Amino acid sequence: MKLFLFLLFCHGSSSVKHSLKFFFTASSGLPNFPEVVGAALVDDIVVGYCDTDTQRFELKQEWVKTYLEKNPEQLQWYRAACFQNQPNLLKARIRGLKQRFNQTGDVHIFLEISGCEWDETTGEVIGFLQFGYDGEDFMALDLKTKTWITPKSQAVSVKLRWDADKGRIKHIENLLTQVFPEWLKNLVDYGKSSLLKTERPSVSLLQKTPSSLLSCHATGFYPDRAEMFWRKDGEELDEDVEHGEILPNHDGTFQMSVDLNISSVTPEDWGRYECVLHLSGVKEDIVTKLDKAEIRTNGEKPTDRTVLIIVPLVVFIFILIFIAVIGFMAHKKKKATRRPPPSDNDTELSTQLNPET
Incomplete structure (x- = not known):
């Protein structure tokens, strides 16, 4: 998951960079964990969260609430992604991949990361769309060559089929390099007081x-x-x-x-x-x-804010997503119920980020 970890934690220091990232994680065989979890991050700060257990879409920042009140069509996109498109698609992905890799039961996790990075100083925009399965890279879109790349031999046939769909690649490219960057710039404008503030430690x-x-x-x-x-x-x-x-x-x-x-x-x-x-x-x-x-x-009494080594476990429920990313294969606990393979008529994500496997 080197590419995913890079996207999660890299930061630019030579110029002012901003990022918009969408995470969706689907799992099977994980007890007491939602089948699908989603989060939106601006500059690596969680601004929205949803999951299929609570069926709630939560906005984490007041400035994001203000922005989305004035941009209801964007809020509708988020809700559709959380509750209409992604749950069925991602769960179907897992069923299809279990078949492709000849797997049965146990714990399996499928991850999608999409978004963009914008350099406010140079104006450069970098879009990204990547999929991971069971803790390893599965497929990513190379926007320079307009082709899909995969380290998995079992996914070569999928790659070739996706490569042939030039219309979908062009649509995704537009989302990653035009639509998402425009959203990001607007969000940064609304959230500057929070995103650009600094506090010395x-x-x-x-x-x-x-x-x-x-x-x-x-x-x-x-x-x-x-x-x-x-x-x-x-x-x-x-x-x-x-x-x-x-x-x-x-x-x-x-x-x-x-x-x-x-x-x-x-x-x-x-x-x-x-x-x-x-x-x-x-x-x-x-x-x-x-x-x-x-x-x-240890013999001294700590002062305010000096020793905060133990972080409250309830802080930011979204951290479960990162636990899923970094600790995907926490290692196989339960047998999952077999499900039928996905049909060719699986519902598409409205943004078409998720072509069929």
Whole structure:
């Protein structure tokens, strides 16, 4: 899933880039998990969520609600995708792929990611449409060659059939490079006060015991487009360093940490080490010197917003989608009921992003 992970977490630092992404995940054999889950993200911030269990379409940002009130046709598109088109199509995809790969029962997940990225500085637009199955890339549209690409030998016949449908490819290209970018620009215009705001974090040096890794922990920053690393004598370190993920706080800000193994660092060399946080929208990096006097240990009482390592499990239900993406094959728990293979008359997504397999 390298391509999917790239789309999820990459951020541009040299120019102002914005993105609009639609995620739809269909599953079979997963107990207590909706058969179809959908989410819309602007600049990697969830703005809408839906699933087939609750049958609710939830808008997560007030500025998005305002925008869609003035653009009801776009809201209708989202609702149709969530409850009319995608559920039947994606579930049919799983049935068809289980047949194609000669699979029975167990846990299976089909993922669709579509959208675009827009560089506000250069005007460049990049559209993307990709499908994944059971944690691996299945099919993607190459807009440069106007052809489908797949790493799966079992999908070659599907690729050839999709390649032959030039009308559909042209329609999808228009959506990814014209329609979606126009939506994105309008959304960014409505949400600038939220999307472009910046909040500087508090940065702390934390260590459980004198022999454990030293963690440089930043919390309370916004947006989540940030990079954090240790450097020695001005050069970034790769060895003895462990990078953590960017995680959400309960107040809408973010946190992250990067750990350094200091077991072999002599006291006289401590001054040569620095923790650096580069936050998008902030010109100057936030630099924290390695100083023994500044290290907080388990024996000290943390101050407000300093140690938010444990994120509430209920934050952002959409994170289930990412769990499905990254941990697809959490490994086969239940036998799913056999279903008949999809017919050639499966309902098409109104945007025609989902041709038949």
